[in-house]
Amino acid sequence: xxxxxxxxxxxxxxxxxxxxxxxxxxxxxxxxxxxxxxxxxxxxxxxxxxxxxxxxxxxxxxxxxxxxxxxxxxxxxxxxxxxxxxxxxxxxxxxxxxxxxxxxxxxxxxxxxxxxxxxxxxxxxxxxxxxxxxxxxxxxxxxxxxxxxxxxxxxxxxxxxxxxxxxxxxxxxxxxxxxxxxxxxxxxxxxxxxxxxxxxxxxxxxxxxxxxxxxxxxxxxxxxxxxx
Amino acid sequence: xxxxxxxxxxxxxxxxxxxxxxxxxxxxxxxxxxxxxxxxxxxxxxxxxxxxxxxxxxxxxxxxxxxxxxxxxxxxxxxxxxxxxxxxxxxxxxxxxxxxxxxxxxxxxxxxxxxxxxxxxxxxxxxxxxxxxxxxxxxxxxxxxxxxxxxxxxxxxxxxxxxxxxxxxxxxxxxxxxxxxxxxxxxxxxxxxxxxxxxxxxxxxxxxxxxxxxxxxxxxxxxxxxxxxxxxxxxxxxxxxxxxxxxxxxxxxxxxxxxxxxxxxxxxxxxxxxxxxxxxxxxxxxxxxxxxxxxxxx
Numbered sequence: 197x198x199x200x201x202x203x204x205x206x207x208x209x210x211x212x213x214x215x216x217x218x219x220x221x222x223x224x225x226x227x228x229x230x231x232x233x234x235x236x237x238x239x240x241x242x243x244x245x246x247x248x249x250x251x252x253x254x255x256x257x258x259x260x261x262x263x264x265x266x267x268x269x270x271x272x273x274x275x276x277x278x279x280x281x282x283x284x285x286x287x288x289x290x291x292x293x294x295x296x297x298x299x300x301x302x303x304x305x306x307x308x309x310x311x312x313x314x315x316x317x318x319x320x321x322x323x324x325x326x327x328x329x330x331x332x333x334x335x336x337x338x339x340x341x342x343x344x345x346x347x348x349x350x351x352x353x354x355x356x357x358x359x360x361x362x363x364x365x366x367x368x369x370x371x372x373x374x375x376x377x378x379x380x381x382x383x384x385x386x387x388x389x390x391x392x393x394x395x396x397x398x399x400x401x402x403x404x405x406x407x408x409x410x411x412x413x414x415x416x417x418x419x420x421x422x423x424x
Numbered sequence: 425x426x427x428x429x430x431x432x433x434x435x436x437x438x439x440x441x442x443x444x445x446x447x448x449x450x451x452x453x454x455x456x457x458x459x460x461x462x463x464x465x466x467x468x469x470x471x472x473x474x475x476x477x478x479x480x481x482x483x484x485x486x487x488x489x490x491x492x493x494x495x496x497x498x499x500x501x502x503x504x505x506x507x508x509x510x511x512x513x514x515x516x517x518x519x520x521x522x523x524x525x526x527x528x529x530x531x532x533x534x535x536x537x538x539x540x541x542x543x544x545x546x547x548x549x550x551x552x553x554x555x556x557x558x559x560x561x562x563x564x565x566x567x568x569x570x571x572x573x574x575x576x577x578x579x580x581x582x583x584x585x586x587x588x589x590x591x592x593x594x595x596x597x598x599x600x601x602x603x604x605x606x607x608x609x610x611x612x613x614x615x616x617x618x619x620x621x622x623x624x625x626x627x628x629x630x631x632x633x634x635x636x637x638x639x640x641x642x643x644x645x646x647x648x649x650x651x652x653x654x655x656x657x658x659x660x661x662x663x664x665x666x667x668x669x670x671x672x673x674x675x676x677x678x679x680x681x682x683x684x685x686x687x688x689x690x691x692x693x694x695x696x697x698x699x700x701x702x703x704x705x706x707x708x709x710x711x712x713x714x715x716x717x718x719x720x721x722x
Binding site: 292331 | 676677679681694695696697698699709710711713714
């Protein structure tokens with residue numbers, strides 16, 4: 197298993213190696229040590245490889261990820277998994293602002309807490325957070341699922357489109373056009389599958405509340421002007 | 425963008441390393457702000473002595489003979505240590521205000537960076553590594569300090585536009601963000617008697633805190649008021665003679681990471697600014713909440 201020590205190897209060497217992987221290559225497991233808060237660690241990976249990062253990373257770890265399974269054995273800075281396409285990113289510690297922003301697909305699991313703007317403008321990604329999330333999470337989210345086992349901060353789901361939000365704990369406040377919705381059987385099933393995929397066995401789907409768009413702000417109507 | 429760092433030591437044995445630790449944190453933040461850099465270091469207050477840090481664009485001319493002239497003007501013993509474009513004047517504490525007045529009269533072009541019992545401020549345009557080396561910051565000891573690497577947005581790239589800003593005795597502030605109501609606030613603060621040296625929004629924030637503390641608030645209470653009265657984006661790290669505070673606006677889009685151990689409290693715009701601190705692997709690391717004041721005092 198190739199190991200990259202970012203205390204001695206330039207980050208560009210790691211990312212270039214990961215970008216150069218083609219079908220048929222044998223090295224499909226990588227380890228990264230001493231990430232020391234570096235930015236863009238394992239960003240733009242486009243291959244079904246597994247990458248274990250031993251320590252905390254800075255901005256945009258796993259950005260644009262396509263197919264890779266990335267595990268951060270530490271915390272992640274702003275924008276982890278931003279614009280992810282597919283694959284899986286797991287953060288063992290906490291994540292900073294806008295985790296999984298604009299993600300189109302794949303699964304982002306944060307085992308600690310996520311900060312503000314988690315899942316902002318998500319477009320199909322699934323995000324599962326074991327702890328709490330900060331304010332303005334899922335702002336303008338368009339598709340995908342945000343699952344939170346802890347509490348959510350202010351203005352959850354502001355100007356939400358069609359993404360689904362499931363929160364087990366308290367929600368400090370809902371943003372414009374975000375409302376609580378009924379948990380129907382199809383949502384219980386969906387949430388059960390998401391929790392299983394995320395490896396969470398100590399939470400039941402029935403314990404969650406579902407939030408989604410009231411669909412009043414899709415297009416401007418003067419009667420709704422006060423809701424913006 | 426801008427980068428901010430701060431370090432407040434709890435463990436006395438780390439005090440000789442303060443300058444070195446803070447410099448390393450600051451240099452790591454270079455790519456958040458390569459325009460200018462500055463650092464405020466709080467040393468141990470020395471009994472009845474106080475310090476004024478001054479800066480000159482022509483140090484050879486301005487600092488020559490200043491010691492003798494100031495001693496004559498104040499009729500009191502004092503000493504001057506010149507460091508590149510800056511000089512630290514150590515004088516009896518009860519002559520601090522007279523000293524400031526005498527400097528303004530003797531050398532009208534010299535700028536006062538800071539004054540107080542413990543604070544020294546060094547700031548210049550240029551890369552952080554050059555700024556820390558020209559002032560030998562790595563060799564400095566102290567109890568706490570803050571630093572800033574600037575990417576200019578609201579005012580010009582000049583020495584005076586660099587952070588930290590000090591608008592009161594032993595007080596200073598560094599800022600990442602931009603304020604939107606600084607012109608109005610500056611006008612109000614001028615009415616209250618504050619004076620300003622720049623058009624910089626961050627100087628207004630520093631002066632605001634000074635004015636609030638002059639009303640009897642402690643640093644923590646002044647920071648609480650700042651959340652209500654300042655409009656715009658900000659992450660502030662502030663220092664007083666014995667205190668260290670952090671606050672972010674309610675939107676909190678400017679990055680901030682804090683770490684605390686038994687030996688220190690540290691602040692960085694990014695986690696990588698903290699990675700060289702002793703024992704960081706075992707530290708409690710967290711992101712300060714929006715509109716929430718964090719404040720330590722020794």
